[in-house]
Amino acid sequence: MLLAPSPYLACRLSLAASRHLSSWQPPLPFTRSPPTLVVRRTLRVRSIATPAEATAGFDEMAAGTERKYYMLGGKGGVGKTSCAASLAVKFANNGHPTLVVSTDPAHSLSDSFAQDLSGGTLVPVDGPDSPLFALEINPEKAREEFRSASQRSGGTGVKDFMDSMGLGMLAEQLGELKLGELLDTPPPGLDEAIAISKVMQFVEAQQYSMFSRIVFDTAPTGHTLRLLSLPDFLDASIGKIMKLRQKLASAASAIKSVFGQEGPRQDATDKLEQLRERMIKVRELFRDTESTEFIIVTIPTVMAISESSRLCSSLRKENVPVKRLIVNQILPPSASDCKFCAMKRKDQMRALEMIQNDSELMSLKQIQAPLVDVEIRGVPALRFMGEIVWK
Ligand SMILES: Nc1ncnc2c1ncn2[C@@H]1O[C@H](COP(=O)(O)OP(=O)(O)OP(=O)(O)O)[C@@H](O)[C@H]1O
Numbered sequence: 001m002l003l004a005p006s007p008y009l010a011c012r013l014s015l016a017a018s019r020h021l022s023s024w025q026p027p028l029p030f031t032r033s034p035p036t037l038v039v040r041r042t043l044r045v046r047s048i049a050t051p052a053e054a055t056a057g058f059d060e061m062a063a064g065t066e067r068k069y070y071m072l073g074g075k076g077g078v079g080k081t082s083c084a085a086s087l088a089v090k091f092a093n094n095g096h097p098t099l100v101v102s103t104d105p106a107h108s109l110s111d112s113f114a115q116d117l118s119g120g121t122l123v124p125v126d127g128p129d130s131p132l133f134a135l136e137i138n139p140e141k142a143r144e145e146f147r148s149a150s151q152r153s154g155g156t157g158v159k160d161f162m163d164s165m166g167l168g169m170l171a172e173q174l175g176e177l178k179l180g181e182l183l184d185t186p187p188p189g190l191d192e193a194i195a196i197s198k199v200m201q202f203v204e205a206q207q208y209s210m211f212s213r214i215v216f217d218t219a220p221t222g223h224t225l226r227l228l229s230l231p232d233f234l235d236a237s238i239g240k241i242m243k244l245r246q247k248l249a250s251a252a253s254a255i256k257s258v259f260g261q262e263g264p265r266q267d268a269t270d271k272l273e274q275l276r277e278r279m280i281k282v283r284e285l286f287r288d289t290e291s292t293e294f295i296i297v298t299i300p301t302v303m304a305i306s307e308s309s310r311l312c313s314s315l316r317k318e319n320v321p322v323k324r325l326i327v328n329q330i331l332p333p334s335a336s337d338c339k340f341c342a343m344k345r346k347d348q349m350r351a352l353e354m355i356q357n358d359s360e361l362m363s364l365k366q367i368q369a370p371l372v373d374v375e376i377r378g379v380p381a382l383r384f385m386g387e388i389v390w391k
Contacts, residue, residue: 055391056324056367061087062094065212067291072326073218074297075307079328079369080104082376082385083297084217085112089379090386091213092128099202099211100125100134104219107136114378122202127379131210135202200278289321296364297326300348305355312360325364326389327352329371 061070072084081102088100099122102109110117117123117134125132202208285292294315298308308325315322330352334342355361369389376385 056326056389057365058090058390061390062091062096062213065096067212067214069214069216069285069292071216071218071286071292071294072297073294074220074311075299075304076220078297078299078304079326080220080297081108081112081217082382083295083326083328083369083389084215085109086376086382086386087390088132088134088213088215089125089128089382090390091215092125092130092132093383093386095130096213097131097210098128098133098213098215099208100132100215100217101202102134102136102217104217106219109134109136109217112377112382122208125379127383133211200281287319287321292321293324294320294322295324295326296322296361297328299329300327300351302351302354305351305358305361309358309360312364316360323365324367325355325361326367326369327355328369328389330368331371 061068070084070087072080072087074080081104084102085100088098091098100109102117107118113125113134115123115125115134117125117136118138120136120138122133122135125134203211203214286294296308296311296315298304312322312325331341331345331348334345355366367389369385372385372388374381376382
């Protein structure tokens, strides 16, 4: 039997011959239909179009050399990493030195690029034409750094010190402030705050000023929403610590010099202040319509679309610029007698209709991406995905 060559393979082969996509073939979506060329031709990606189909407007995204940030987020497993990584590859292949960062504690960037990117430092990605670096933030490591600073001076360290100075009463009052709890058991979302704070450290550093595009692969929706409310939380936390320092200052002049002066005992407070300052910058960055865009990634299921609608509403409430919606993993019209595919596709079409009628999502530029028949892994595959999604 004559088998049609996989378009992905065709793409990969053409990439091997040339780093440009001059011979790139339109992709075929997922299919388990009879493997003849004729049948496969009827399943071209363009046939999944619905009236809402629009291109991503990649030219606009790639225009200009000033730095731009793209954050991709959505429900777990919808394809955020694949979309973020493919966008980063496409930017790099269009002349933008690009940094792609994962702030999701359950990283999959390494898997997506088929390259070890762990370790919390910037790693060059092999393959694209312009420099592409990837960074997987390790929140646990960052949190440890933060905690060890707090242990040195805040938390139980302060209490022990106060006890030894015969100021047990004051130590009781410290308990009331729940400082130890704050520092030892970070509340939900603090991991992301620390992660983003780390990213900002990189982003602000002179040696990384070359990046003109920074793409974030964010954690699933819940984390992202918590992240947006973090600056307020941190403000309150810093307030508590300031209150603590005031109490200490007025309680005993003997220890005032120790706590009042700059030195290692201020580490925790300084770290928190630094964190707060960075979070405020992140908050400003999130809201800057000139430089930033949050792209929602979803799949055509009622659950995913409902969640995307809530995410969109929250982003808008927080004044985060959101213009594009990727609907990923769309099945092609069933050209075979696969009843399962036909049923699934019908379901998906119903879900797509939901978007047209959803007050939050209807106004977004909708980008439809097919479910492809290979795992999207490694730069050639990401380049292939980029050609489908980022047009
Ligand atoms: N359009 C697509 N066609 C086929 N497979 C896809 C498509 N998009 C994503 N996948 C596959 O789905 C899986 C999950 O994708 P990905 O890791 O990008 O999702 P995610 O939203 O980042 O997941 P998580 O929330 O777990 O980080 C991967 O195996 C990926 O290759």
